[in-house]
Amino acid sequence: MPTQVEDYRSPKVTVVGAGNVGGMLAQRIAKQNLADVVLYDIVQGKPQGIALDLLQAHTISDLDRQIIGTNDYSDTKDSDIIVVTAGLPRKDGMSRNDLLRINASIVKDVVQSTISLSPNAILLIVTNPLDVMTYLAWQVSGLPPQRVIGMAGVLDAARFQTFIAMELKISSADIYTTVLGGHGDLMLPLPRLSTVNGVPITELLSQEAITRLVERTRNGGAEIVQLLQNGSAYFAPSAAVNVMVESIISDRHRVLPAAAYLTGEYGLRDIFMGVPVQLGRQGAEKIVELKLLDEELAALHASAASIQANINLL
């Protein structure tokens, strides 16, 4: 009879795509001791090299989580979470939707190759265009929609939070922001529901400043793409995925903004879009429906229409 100790299995997270976001995410997961990590990439040697480098870095820092780099999907078997970061990042001047065709074929291939080996896994999608790729991953996987989630809202909300902190010259720790909608130009930062220690920013900042910060948030990804000139953001995106992985693995039931499947919430159905979601071991356990003003709801529906138009191109 195996003892309980022998029965215990470390949580296992597979990260598909050992690029900027994937490599950084593997480091964060292992450093926080959340799970063993399998880093998969199509490029021979790349995930193995990164895994070895990470292991050596962690040895220096007294950490001992298992990190495997591989080009063999069989190593991903029985993962608890599969994070999909495989795909092309956009270049300056491109919209995320310009990646639709090329990244759709990559995401489809990745989901088909992983989910049969880990039928109980939760799929966390990062590849752009985010909301459309999450919908595609759900369709291809055949999973219940609660087990397919897209990362964008945590990142977009953090950008809004950062810009408010910079404007008010205060710590970001006391700021809470709400951003709903798709991960694109029509995302919906909500000043009315964004606060500093409970005080809405509409009472702390001028309308001019709020409009400027909302626009900068909507443009937050493109601003970094333009500055880097070779790839897109990865420090904040990997931190955002890590927070979601933590809430799921540790069953914390945190309410985080994420792309989740809507079945009538906010008057929308059969679409993945950014809304507040309770995340735990079961995945997207509950969608929180905020009471929106008519104009906010209309803007959310415009964002949904843009996602739907791109889903129709799949």
Ligand SMILES: NC(=O)c1ccc[n+]([C@@H]2O[C@H](COP(=O)([O-])OP(=O)(O)OC[C@H]3O[C@@H](n4cnc5c(N)ncnc54)[C@H](O)[C@@H]3O)[C@@H](O)[C@H]2O)c1
């Ligand atoms: N949702 C978000 O908020 C968010 C944030 C940042 C980046 N992204 C997106 O995430 C994706 C990755 O970004 P990045 O900066 O890490 O890019 P990157 O180019 O650094 O890494 C992508 C990796 O995917 C790998 N890859 C390509 N095809 C593959 C396949 N079929 N199977 C396995 N691996 C494959 C590449 O070899 C590369 O290592 C992009 O689409 C980017 O737009 C989304």
Ligand SMILES: O=C(O)C[C@H](O)C(=O)O
């Ligand atoms: O902007 C991008 O293309 C990458 C990502 O979606 C981001 O918002 O940083």
